[in-house]
Amino acid sequence: MDFNWDRTKKSNTSRTIHAYSNAPFIELFVDIASQGILPLATMVRGEGSYAAEFEDVEWKAYCSLAAVARMEEDDDAEVSTEVTTCGPPLALKLSIHCPLPHTGTGSALF
Structure with a gap:
């Protein structure tokens, strides 16, 4: 199982999170608060590739x-x-x- 966030839809407060698994359901948590449980859908990338998409998930540092x-x-x-x-x-x-011949990094900057 793995997940990532959509870097093309950036905002200061929310992201779209994609969760990948071969299990039928994914639950997403942000700081222990559940964002819900979603069924996974077959992705276009081929058999055995499944994802759940959580939209507008609160995004903050740490x-x-x-x-x-x-x-x-x-x-x-x-x-x-x-x-x-x-x-x-x-x-x-x-x-x-700085390049130094005795360290093997050359003898001049380009």
């Missing part, structure tokens, strides 16, 4: 996203995966590595 695969809607048996979203960028540090 939240926990968990997808739980279920064999039935009210089944307690589950398989899950979880990720934590990142926060805003804090800094970007660039440096140049």
Whole structure:
């Protein structure tokens, strides 16, 4: 089971989350709050490829996203995966590595 979010439909407050599994149902949680249980639909990419699409899911920095695969809607048996979203960028540090012949990085910058 795996899931990801649609990076083409960005907003500051919501995302579309795609959950992939071969189980018939997926429940999505954001910071332990259920976003509902959806049946998986066969995807165009071929046999054995299934997904559930959760639209307009609240999106914020450092939240926990968990997808739980279920064999039935009210089944307690589950398989899950979880990720934590990142926060805003804090800094970007660039440096140049000077080429040195004795390190094998060359002798000049291009």
